[in-house]
Amino acid sequence: MTMKLYCFGESGNAYKAALPLHLSGLDWEPLKVDFFGGETRTTEYRSNVNEMGEAPVLVDGNTRLTQSGVIQMYIAEKSGKFGGATPDEAREVLRWVFWDNHKLSSQAGMTRFLMNFLPADKRPAEVIAFTQGRLKSAYQVLDAHLAGRDWVVGNGPTNADFSCCGYLFYPEPFGFDRTEWSNIDRWLGNIEELDGWKHPYDLMPGSPADRA
Amino acid sequence: MTMKLYCFGESGNAYKAALPLHLSGLDWEPLKVDFFGGETRTTEYRSNVNEMGEAPVLVDGNTRLTQSGVIQMYIAEKSGKFGGATPDEAREVLRWVFWDNHKLSSQAGMTRFLMNFLPADKRPAEVIAFTQGRLKSAYQVLDAHLAGRDWVVGNGPTNADFSCCGYLFYPEPFGFDRTEWSNIDRWLGNIEELDGWKHPYDLMPGSPADRA
Numbered sequence: 001m002t003m004k005l006y007c008f009g010e011s012g013n014a015y016k017a018a019l020p021l022h023l024s025g026l027d028w029e030p031l032k033v034d035f036f037g038g039e040t041r042t043t044e045y046r047s048n049v050n051e052m053g054e055a056p057v058l059v060d061g062n063t064r065l066t067q068s069g070v071i072q073m074y075i076a077e078k079s080g081k082f083g084g085a086t087p088d089e090a091r092e093v094l095r096w097v098f099w100d101n102h103k104l105s106s107q108a109g110m111t112r113f114l115m116n117f118l119p120a121d122k123r124p125a126e127v128i129a130f131t132q133g134r135l136k137s138a139y140q141v142l143d144a145h146l147a148g149r150d151w152v153v154g155n156g157p158t159n160a161d162f163s164c165c166g167y168l169f170y171p172e173p174f175g176f177d178r179t180e181w182s183n184i185d186r187w188l189g190n191i192e193e194l195d196g197w198k199h200p201y202d203l204m205p206g207s208p209a210d211r212a
Numbered sequence: 213m214t215m216k217l218y219c220f221g222e223s224g225n226a227y228k229a230a231l232p233l234h235l236s237g238l239d240w241e242p243l244k245v246d247f248f249g250g251e252t253r254t255t256e257y258r259s260n261v262n263e264m265g266e267a268p269v270l271v272d273g274n275t276r277l278t279q280s281g282v283i284q285m286y287i288a289e290k291s292g293k294f295g296g297a298t299p300d301e302a303r304e305v306l307r308w309v310f311w312d313n314h315k316l317s318s319q320a321g322m323t324r325f326l327m328n329f330l331p332a333d334k335r336p337a338e339v340i341a342f343t344q345g346r347l348k349s350a351y352q353v354l355d356a357h358l359a360g361r362d363w364v365v366g367n368g369p370t371n372a373d374f375s376c377c378g379y380l381f382y383p384e385p386f387g388f389d390r391t392e393w394s395n396i397d398r399w400l401g402n403i404e405e406l407d408g409w410k411h412p413y414d415l416m417p418g419s420p421a422d423r424a
Contacts, residue, residue, distance in 0.1 A: 052311055052353055063300075067310035070303055088275075091282055098279035099264055101314045126338035141264055 003028040005071075006049060006057040008035050009206040010117070012109050012167035014056040016068035017075075018203050019162045021058075023196055024079035028058075032205040036117070068166070069097045072159035082159045092153045096160035104138045107131050108167035112174035116208075132175040139181055146183035150190050157194060165191055169199055172208070215240040217283075218261060218269040220247050221418040222329070224321050224379035226268040228280035229287075230415050231374045233270075235408055236291035240270075244417040248329070280378070281309045284371040294371045304365045308372035316350045319343050320379035324386035328420075344387040351393055358395035362402050369406060377403055381411055384420070 005021060007014035007030050014033075021028045033055045039045050040053045050057050050066045057064065058071045065071050073094075076083025084090035111131045114123055142164060145152065152160035168176060168188060178185040191197060201207040217233060219226035219242050226245075233240045245267045251257050252265045262269050262278045269276065270283045277283050285306075288295025296302035323343045326335055354376060357364065364372035380388060380400055390397040403409060413419040 051357055052315075053349075065303060065307070067307045067314075069310045070307045073306070074303070091277060091286070094285070095277070095279045095282045098281045098310075098313055101310055102279075102318050103264075106314050106318060124338055124342060126336055127342045130336060130339045137265075145263055 001027075001061055003058060003060040004031045005029070006031050006033050006055050006059075007204045008033045008055060009201045009204040010170075010208065011035065011055055011204070012105055012112075012170065012200065013054070013068050014204060015169075015200040016105070016163050016166040017056040017058060017071040018200075019165075019198075020072055020075045020082050020159055022198060022203055023157075023194060024075055024081045026075065026079055030204050035206075036211060069094075069101060069159075069163065072097065072162065076159060082157065082162065084158055085154055089154050089158075093158045093160045096152050097163040099141075100160075100163040100166065104135070104142065104164060105166045107135050107138065108174055108176065111135060112167060112170065112172055115174050116172040128175075135175060139176065139184065143181040143183045146187045149183075150187065152187075157191065161187070161191060213239075213273055215270060215272045216243045217241070218243050218245050218267050218271075219416045220245045220267060221413045221416040222382075222420065223247065223267055223416070224317055224324075224382065224412065225266070225280050226416060227381075227412040228317070228375050228378040229268040229270060229283040230412075231377075231410075232284055232287045232294050232371055234410065234415060235369075235406060236287055236293045238287065238291055242416050247418075248423060281306075281313060281371075281375065284309065284374065288371060294369065294374065296370055297366055301366050301370075305370045305372045308364050309375040311353075312372075312375040312378070316347070316354065316376060317378045319347050319350065320386055320388065323347060324379060324382065324384055327386050328384040340387075347387060351388065351396065355393040355395045358399045361395075362399065364399075369403065373399070373403060 003026065005018055005028055007018055018030065033039050035055065040055060046053050052066060054066060056068055056071060057066045065074055073083065084093040111128060114128050151157055152164060165188060178188055215238065217230055217240055219230055230242065245251055247267065252267060258265050264278060266278060268280055268283060269278045277286055285295065296305040323340060326340050363369055364376060377400060390400055
């Protein structure tokens with residue numbers, strides 16, 4: 001049965017699930033969530049889709065999973081790909097996925113939202129400056145880790161890469177310029193060169209162009 | 213061999229690892245990290261202990277793990293406790309651990325730091341108001357989930373509980389009052405009644421009293 005992923009193009013968190021789904025070759029299709037129309041805040045969405053009021057959500061028969069990190073682990077179990085080659089690698093993959101959720105994607109997604117998807121007169125300047133400072137610390141950690149490495153863990157792409165890159169391909173400004181981080185820049189290039197790689201706006205339905 | 217946990221009393225993220233270590237009956241001891249003296253920011257700590265510059269870190273022989281969620285899963289593997297009774301439960305546990313890292317503990321820890329551990333004239337009011345608003349949404353999700361439940365997942369305590377409660381027992385103000393959230397309040401009482409439960413300041417070395 002074709003799996004369904006509740007997602008939308010602007011969501012880097014959804015991209016973290018959609019990219020390994022796509023690259024694994026599993027049978028799936030996207031189901032667009034109208035985030036900007038308020039769908040995730042409705043009682044119906046919270047009751048029937050995800051009580052956390054978030055995307056992505058993966059539905060595979062009777063299994064319903066949320067949180068991109070959990071969906072990534074499920075994809076790794078089901079496809080045998082991207083989860084790490086050994087138990088040690090699997091823990092190292094999970095370590096970077098947690099770090100990303102805590103320190104990188106969560107802050108990047110929030111900062112990008114505040115800077116691009118709020119009306120200009122509602123953008124909280126002090127909050128944006130603060131989260132950009134925290135993000136700079138996260139870029140430093142990731143860039144230092146990637147020195148001399150092609151992938152975050154081991155010798156090929158894993159969910160650690162697909163998690164950490166979640167927001168880094170988007171064109172909207174949030175204080176990240178990949179040319180300032182040479183190791184991150186090279187690593188993002190490695191991801192872009194993966195056979196079948198797609199940009200978030202090409203992989204999932206919905207983009208700012210729809211609302212222009 | 214006795215496992216060592218790099219931790220300090222003020223860290224709810226460390227508590228998320230220390231509490232299941234303690235309650236599982238595994239052999240471990242705490243190793244105090246001098247966070248407030250800047251230890252996690254040193255080159256030595258980043259080179260030898262954790263490149264992410266964070267606590268907790270668990271050392272078990274040649275295995276070195278960081279990120280509380282990864283340490284929790286390792287404890288579950290090693291002790292057979294707190295990981296969920298079935299594969300479905302294990303995924304549900306992990307889902308709440310990710311949610312906590314993304315939406316609850318990360319914001320609570322930051323807000324508590326800004327409100328209590330920065331000098332009074334350096335506390336960013338706009339940032340604090342913003343993160344308190346995000347936290348309120350997280351409390352709503354958790355409180356609604358706990359209606360009619362004793363535990364976050366299944367019929368007994370799991371790492372989902374130990375993750376979500378990470379910052380909620382601390383006395384320092386960060387905009388959380390458990391008496392305002394009846395389901396959270398009852399659930400925290402269930403955790404406090406677990407045989408052997410300890411408050412973070414009793415379980416790990418270091419507390420604000422040391423620096424008073």
